[in-house]
Amino acid sequence: MLLAPRWLLPELNTLHTVATPVGASVEERVIKKMGELLRAGAVMLDLACPICNAPLFKLKSGEIVCPTHGPVRVVKTDSEAIEVLSQSVLDRLEALATSRIGSLVDSIDRAPSVDEEGRLLDELERWLDVLERVRRLKSLSVRSEK
Numbered sequence: 333m334l335l336a337p338r339w340l341l342p343e344l345n346t347l348h349t350v351a352t353p354v355g356a357s358v359e360e361r362v363i364k365k366m367g368e369l370l371r372a373g374a375v376m377l378d379l380a381c382p383i384c385n386a387p388l389f390k391l392k393s394g395e396i397v398c399p400t401h402g403p404v405r406v407v408k409t410d411s412e413a414i415e416v417l418s419q420s421v422l423d424r425l426e427a428l429a430t431s432r433i434g435s436l437v438d439s440i441d442r443a444p445s446v447d448e449e450g451r452l453l454d455e456l457e458r459w460l461d462v463l464e465r466v467r468r469l470k471s472l473s474v475r476s477e478k
């Protein structure tokens with residue numbers, strides 16, 4: 333019996349199956365998105381998303397994206413990976429500090445007693461320290477990238 337090689341079949345999911353061994357669990361939605369990317373002139377890479385294992389695409393702009401997770405930063409070295417990772421931890425910490433400071437300001441405004449206000453101000457001071465340090469660290473790592 334003669335069967336057409338699978339990679340000659342035009343369906344995107346077949347293309348996907350052949351090009352990257354990511355298993356059969358790729359959802360319809362992802363396949364559709366991959367079709368959109370290809371139609372937009374994106375090129376499928378031999379790299380997989382570290383989160384969902386879907387193949388990554390390079391857009392005409394040079395940006396690399398996962399069909400599910402959007403932009404992906406490809407790093408070449410371990411130290412670059414650590415740099416990106418620590419940057420994302422700092423981003424999260426900055427967001428956390430900002431949100432805690434926001435809710436502390438609200439609490440201080442509504443503090444029922446001077447004691448309570450003092451306690452909240454101490455806490456606020458610690459979070460402001462955190463925020464200041466995060467911003468300093470971020471500005472240092474931006475400078476070292478240049």
Ligand SMILES: [Zn+2]
Nearest residue numbers: 381384398401
């Ligand atoms: Zn992904």
